Amino acid sequence: MNFNVNFADIIKAPLKIFICLFIATGIVLFLPDNLATKMYMVDFRNKYGFVISLVFICSFTISVVGGISAFWSKNKEKRITKKALKNAKENLKKLDDYKAAIVYELYKEDNHTSELPLNDGAVRWLEQLFIIGKATNNYPVWDLTNPVFPYMLQPWVVSELDNNEGLRNKLKIANEKVTLEYSSRSRY
Incomplete structure (x- = not known):
């Protein structure tokens, strides 16, 4: 042997x-x-x-x-x-208007989950900051040029927004501002 x-x-x-x-x-x-x-x-x-x-x-x-x-x-x-x-709590307070609008849109949803563009830099940034996370690992994508994926707001962000009315209002104002800018661009 x-x-x-x-x-x-x-x-x-x-x-x-x-x-x-x-x-x-x-x-x-x-x-x-x-x-x-x-x-x-x-x-x-x-x-x-x-x-x-x-x-x-x-x-x-x-x-x-x-x-x-x-x-x-x-x-x-x-x-x-x-x-x-x-650091994420501090980063949540320092978000620019576009990222704040994404967070507020997710916050408005009943289950704090919505489809977001997978290749959007702001979405990836929010994911890296532990503010949002993917809701699932597998998801069918129909449009390969602009894939969307379900993202959810992290639970600590939901509780932070529930308890901090000033931050919630700041995100709401940013969301209205971004929505107004987007609607004015789409008219032309």
């Missing part, structure tokens, strides 16, 4: 395998002698103790580093989202 063992493949194994190796080798190494005798592992432990210890130390190290890395990555995403939401 010929085994081709590649060190890079071993390192790339899932973290669960290293944790299992760490636990299994730890049990073999630290099992009390009276239990090891009952399990007929004393001779095995004495004969291969060095290799078992190496596997134990390596799997422990890889498990700890992998666990810290996974924890750090998960918390990094949470920190980025938390920071973005913190």
Whole structure:
């Protein structure tokens, strides 16, 4: 039997395998002698103790580093989202008239959801600021030159507008202004 063992493949194994190796080798190494005798592992432990210890130390190290890395990555995403939401409230107050009109139009809807142009820069901007989000992942598009997609107002924006009448009025005025500009352009 010929085994081709590649060190890079071993390192790339899932973290669960290293944790299992760490636990299994730890049990073999630290099992009390009276239990090891009952399990007929004393001779095995004495004969291969060095290799078992190496596997134990390596799997422990890889498990700890992998666990810290996974924890750090998960918390990094949470920190980025938390920071973005913190800044999003300020960004909501600083929207230009066109973006404010989009937000107000969504706010006026019963379910705060409406179809918006997918390739509109303002829509993409509002999505990046966590003010709006896609309501679904899949949606049929009929017009490929101007695709539309259902977007919804984020719940924190709805509650912010419900509680802040000044901001709501500011968005309403911006919406009326944009609607007036659009209607005056379409007459010509």
